[in-house]
Amino acid sequence: MTAKPWYASVTDLDLRAFEAIVGPAYVRTDPLSLDKYGRDETEDLVFPPEVVVFPGSAEEVQAVVRYCYRRRIPVTPRAGGTGLSGGALPVLGGVVLSVERMNRILEIDDVNMMAVVEPGVVTADLQQAVEERGLFYPPDPASRFVCCIGGNVAENAGGPRALKYGVTRDYVYGLDVVLPNGRRLRTGGKLYKDVAGYDLTRLFVGSEGTLGVFTRIILRLIPKPAVQWTLLVPFDAWDGAFRALRGIFEARLLPAAVEFMDREAVVITAARTQRPFPHTDAAALLLIQLDGDDPAVVEGQALRVGEVCERAGARDVQVADTPARQEELWAFRRAVGEAVKKTSVYKEEDTVVPRDRLPDLLTTVRGLAQRYGFRAVCYGHAGDGNIHVNILKMGLTERTWREILPHATKELFEAVVALGGTITGEHGVGWVQRPYLPIALPSESLRLQRRLKRLFDPRGIMNPGKVFP
Amino acid sequence: MTAKPWYASVTDLDLRAFEAIVGPAYVRTDPLSLDKYGRDETEDLVFPPEVVVFPGSAEEVQAVVRYCYRRRIPVTPRAGGTGLSGGALPVLGGVVLSVERMNRILEIDDVNMMAVVEPGVVTADLQQAVEERGLFYPPDPASRFVCCIGGNVAENAGGPRALKYGVTRDYVYGLDVVLPNGRRLRTGGKLYKDVAGYDLTRLFVGSEGTLGVFTRIILRLIPKPAVQWTLLVPFDAWDGAFRALRGIFEARLLPAAVEFMDREAVVITAARTQRPFPHTDAAALLLIQLDGDDPAVVEGQALRVGEVCERAGARDVQVADTPARQEELWAFRRAVGEAVKKTSVYKEEDTVVPRDRLPDLLTTVRGLAQRYGFRAVCYGHAGDGNIHVNILKMGLTERTWREILPHATKELFEAVVALGGTITGEHGVGWVQRPYLPIALPSESLRLQRRLKRLFDPRGIMNPGKVFP
Numbered sequence: 001m002t003a004k005p006w007y008a009s010v011t012d013l014d015l016r017a018f019e020a021i022v023g024p025a026y027v028r029t030d031p032l033s034l035d036k037y038g039r040d041e042t043e044d045l046v047f048p049p050e051v052v053v054f055p056g057s058a059e060e061v062q063a064v065v066r067y068c069y070r071r072r073i074p075v076t077p078r079a080g081g082t083g084l085s086g087g088a089l090p091v092l093g094g095v096v097l098s099v100e101r102m103n104r105i106l107e108i109d110d111v112n113m114m115a116v117v118e119p120g121v122v123t124a125d126l127q128q129a130v131e132e133r134g135l136f137y138p139p140d141p142a143s144r145f146v147c148c149i150g151g152n153v154a155e156n157a158g159g160p161r162a163l164k165y166g167v168t169r170d171y172v173y174g175l176d177v178v179l180p181n182g183r184r185l186r187t188g189g190k191l192y193k194d195v196a197g198y199d200l201t202r203l204f205v206g207s208e209g210t211l212g213v214f215t216r217i218i219l220r221l222i223p224k225p226a227v228q229w230t231l232l233v234p235f236d237a238w239d240g241a242f243r244a245l246r247g248i249f250e251a252r253l254l255p256a257a258v259e260f261m262d263r264e265a266v267v268i269t270a271a272r273t274q275r276p277f278p279h280t281d282a283a284a285l286l287l288i289q290l291d292g293d294d295p296a297v298v299e300g301q302a303l304r305v306g307e308v309c310e311r312a313g314a315r316d317v318q319v320a321d322t323p324a325r326q327e328e329l330w331a332f333r334r335a336v337g338e339a340v341k342k343t344s345v346y347k348e349e350d351t352v353v354p355r356d357r358l359p360d361l362l363t364t365v366r367g368l369a370q371r372y373g374f375r376a377v378c379y380g381h382a383g384d385g386n387i388h389v390n391i392l393k394m395g396l397t398e399r400t401w402r403e404i405l406p407h408a409t410k411e412l413f414e415a416v417v418a419l420g421g422t423i424t425g426e427h428g429v430g431w432v433q434r435p436y437l438p439i440a441l442p443s444e445s446l447r448l449q450r451r452l453k454r455l456f457d458p459r460g461i462m463n464p465g466k467v468f469p
Numbered sequence: 470m471t472a473k474p475w476y477a478s479v480t481d482l483d484l485r486a487f488e489a490i491v492g493p494a495y496v497r498t499d500p501l502s503l504d505k506y507g508r509d510e511t512e513d514l515v516f517p518p519e520v521v522v523f524p525g526s527a528e529e530v531q532a533v534v535r536y537c538y539r540r541r542i543p544v545t546p547r548a549g550g551t552g553l554s555g556g557a558l559p560v561l562g563g564v565v566l567s568v569e570r571m572n573r574i575l576e577i578d579d580v581n582m583m584a585v586v587e588p589g590v591v592t593a594d595l596q597q598a599v600e601e602r603g604l605f606y607p608p609d610p611a612s613r614f615v616c617c618i619g620g621n622v623a624e625n626a627g628g629p630r631a632l633k634y635g636v637t638r639d640y641v642y643g644l645d646v647v648l649p650n651g652r653r654l655r656t657g658g659k660l661y662k663d664v665a666g667y668d669l670t671r672l673f674v675g676s677e678g679t680l681g682v683f684t685r686i687i688l689r690l691i692p693k694p695a696v697q698w699t700l701l702v703p704f705d706a707w708d709g710a711f712r713a714l715r716g717i718f719e720a721r722l723l724p725a726a727v728e729f730m731d732r733e734a735v736v737i738t739a740a741r742t743q744r745p746f747p748h749t750d751a752a753a754l755l756l757i758q759l760d761g762d763d764p765a766v767v768e769g770q771a772l773r774v775g776e777v778c779e780r781a782g783a784r785d786v787q788v789a790d791t792p793a794r795q796e797e798l799w800a801f802r803r804a805v806g807e808a809v810k811k812t813s814v815y816k817e818e819d820t821v822v823p824r825d826r827l828p829d830l831l832t833t834v835r836g837l838a839q840r841y842g843f844r845a846v847c848y849g850h851a852g853d854g855n856i857h858v859n860i861l862k863m864g865l866t867e868r869t870w871r872e873i874l875p876h877a878t879k880e881l882f883e884a885v886v887a888l889g890g891t892i893t894g895e896h897g898v899g900w901v902q903r904p905y906l907p908i909a910l911p912s913e914s915l916r917l918q919r920r921l922k923r924l925f926d927p928r929g930i931m932n933p934g935k936v937f938p
Contacts, residue, residue, distance in 0.1 A: 111715050111825040112854075134721040158662045167662060169671070170639060185913050190823040192853030193627045193636060193894035195675050196902075196909040197936065198918050202638070202671040206664050223721040246580050252603040252692040254582075294766045354659040356580040384661030385581075425662035433665075440665040444654050449667050451924050456917070467666065 010050035021063040026054035037096045042086040049090040058215035066182025077209040079151035082143040085430025091465040113221045114190045119150025136224040138165035142334045156206030158426035160257035163383035169205045174218030180457035209463040211456045225291040227298045230326040232318040234282035240313035241284040247308035258383030259287040265379040272339035345393040353421030355385040364415040372404045386425035479519035490532040495523035506565045511555040518559040527684035535651025546678040548620035551612040554899025560934040583659045588619025605693040607634035611803045625675030627895035629726035632852035638674045643687030649926035678932040680925045694760040696767045699795040701787040703751035709782035710753040716777035727852030728756040734848035741808035814862040822890030824854040833884040855894035
């Protein structure tokens with residue numbers, strides 16, 4: 001292994017150079033900016049950069065990166081700043097390179113069913129623009145009204161609809177990237193098939209800003225489903241919810257989403273959002289989204305899913321078939337993360353297991369909570385086995401909390417991996433999960449990945465301090 | 470760049486070592502075997518190996534590769550041997566490592582909707598096994614009755630249904646790989662979401678046997694569509710077929726497949742297969758597959774597609790809604806490749822462009838054929854822009870043929886890339902497209918990919934002589 005690289009601090013001369021590239025208005029060193037761009041949505045972490053630079057074009061991104069490469073200044077790319085693993089935090093200082101000015105939808109191509117966008121486009125804005133034309137961009141992270149496509153690609157963002165439609169990776173067909181050495185690379189295209197050489201496009205997807213900065217992204221679109229229904233299904237015991245989950249797939253049904261909330265998640269969210277929500281006393285809720293092109297077909301699916309749930313012991317099956325009622329349910333679901341955050345100091349673990357192992361995962365969490373004395377809130381994407389386990393400090397002393405957290409996390413992740421799962425399904429490794437990556441990956445994999453990082457970024461300037469332990 | 474590696478020849482001592490690993494029955498050096506394993510389905514190429522080794526397990530694969538790594542003997546992995554770019558040909562001699570004994574479907578997991586298979590499983594066998602259980606493995610290369618999953622993963626195989634369902638990459642969720650250094654690596658799992666580290670799984674997909682040997686593959690399955698219909702639509706001019714193609718997507722329809730055959734393809738196939746086929750005098754045929762869960766919905770789609778085609782000038786819209794009649798049409802479509810092969814010495818180019826540029830592609834091909842005097846047969850997956858352009862020698866002299874072929878190919882590929890396409894959609898670069906890869910990829914991409922290859926395979930033993938020019 002090479003020695004840890006040294007980095008240059010940002011000097012006044014560097015600031016002038018950045019101003020010459022992007023214009024003085026787009027280089028910020030004021031305390032408010034440094035504080036804002038030193039945070040994302042990951043717990044209460046703060047790592048202020050030395051400077052925030054806002055390039056307006058691929059050429060400007062290139063010039064900034066090339067400059068930092070020569071000077072060996074850390075560059076941390078940032079889009080919406082909504083990450084949950086600290087991936088956009090400049091933990092070693094240097095430059096935060098914000099792409100938020102690069103927010104144009106360059107093209108929506110009807111015939112090839114592709115969109116071409118800049119990295120700073122807000123995910124929901126793209127979704128609305130394509131849906132107005134009868135097209136659909138499925139990935140739907142909970143933060144989609146504020147997060148950006150560039151960050152979604154860097155993190156390979158998921159969301160509820162990943163169950164039926166796949167994750168961000170499944171929609172990225174081409175990338176323009178500024179590499180850590182400041183050179184530009186174009187991969188892929190508006191091509192459904194492309195096997196000319198290794199698949200660099202998908203190597204960049206999920207690389208968490210460590211291999212380059214995306215400046216242009218080609219995304220596949222599909223026709224918009226005409227009909228969406230949502231079912232709310234409360235259970236008196238977890239077991240019932242997971243029996244229903246199994247039953248749905250055994251019946252060869254594939255909902256767009258099957259979301260899970262435990263009682264803690266529902267109670268906390270109802271209290272914080274002041275939203276009335278039925279069945280807050282249930283042990284578990286499933287929120288099931290069905291979609292398709294024909295109302296009768298979706299209704300038929302809803303009936304079959306309802307029957308499966310009732311056989312599994314559901315207390316009730318509520319059907320929301322109007323957009324307004326559905327949005328109410330989904331807004332509640334999206335509010336869980338924020339409600340947990342406001343309830344207590346906490347740590348969120350983005351566990352994922354094969355979905356038939358979810359009962360084992362939840363039993364493990366319950367056991368850990370009892371043994372260590374923390375409160376656990378479990379919710380997330382049951383359909384694809386991706387459950388966000390939130391560990392809440394609540395009444396624990398600061399000292400106990402700091403003592404138990406690494407142990408509890410490690411035990412949880414070891415159990416997850418033993419169940420055939422891994423330590424992060426959609427949030428990324430970033431800064432906070434780094435120490436735990438060796439639990440998930442064999443040493444041969446880590447060895448290859450470290451060398452891969454070095455191949456793309458020999459000077460280690462691109463989002464340093466991330467992913468690798 | 471490092472110097473070209475030297476390789477050891479296979480000695481009697483090496484043969485004894487291989488026999489000790491896999492058993493004497495599974496080490497072959499007889500002329501028939503060397504001839505058979507020196508060929509695939511790529512034109513008339515023959516590169517006999519020095520020995521063919523048939524391991525029966527991951528442990529045996531590992532022992533063979535480790536041995537070859539130490540001795541620096543080339544290893545060319547091979548599954549079904551149906552490749553169309555010479556990817557499985559041992560162009561530098563050494564060992565052909567055939568995985569055909571490793572042909573077990575290890576598990577079909579109903580609840581997680583995943584299959585776990587060995588690399589030697591025939592693609593159609595897996596499809597039949599999962600369809601019997603109401604599940605579906607969509608990728609359908611024309612060779613699916615003889616090709617194997619291991620080769621499909623290595624080549625990122627496509628097929629007609631890629632239009633709606635994606636390519637092999639979209640279904641590979643985990644791999645066991647024996648790396649060129651003889652170490653074993655496990656990636657992914659039965660996980661719909663997994664962002665722990667770089668996406669090595671998809672880096673291996675489409676790597677054409679140059680980064681390792683797959684010994685176990687986890688594939689995602691989906692519920693089997695209940696209904697399939699096929700439409701046969703003849704046109705009096707290409708233009709009409711491509712207008713219809715545009716119209717289908719502008720109407721926000723997404724058929725499972727939209728296949729194209731030009732008149733030459735139809736005439737040659739009808740003559741060779743002696744199958745009666747309607748409309749052999751049409752200028753172009755579209756073969757359109759629709760599928761879904763409900764007969765009425767699929768019928769509605771068929772009506773809409775039919776209307777679009779008629780508006781675009783279709784001569785007729787024939788609907789095949791019985792499995793037998795549909796299979797007749799698809800068998801004809803699958804027979805095109807073989808029929809071309811038997812008609813003349815030929816070269817097949819696996820061009821792909823954004824589908825709205827197909828008219829430009831075919832105009833280019835027509836122009837080249839006139840100028841160079843060869844016969845051109847165009848057919849393939851119009852829905853995803855992937856057209857197989859076959860250049861037939863016919864009456865040209867051997868000398869003229871050898872002279873014009875590289876020029877015509879280069880001109881064709883340059884035109885394809887200028888249209889936003891690339892030189893191979895699903896066949897791979899392998900041996901035959903190597904010289905043309907720089908047309909498709911910028912030098913920065915080639916530089917990174919060469920270094921990536923060296924990172925995984927520092928001694929250059931794994932399928933040497935492939936992909937890179």
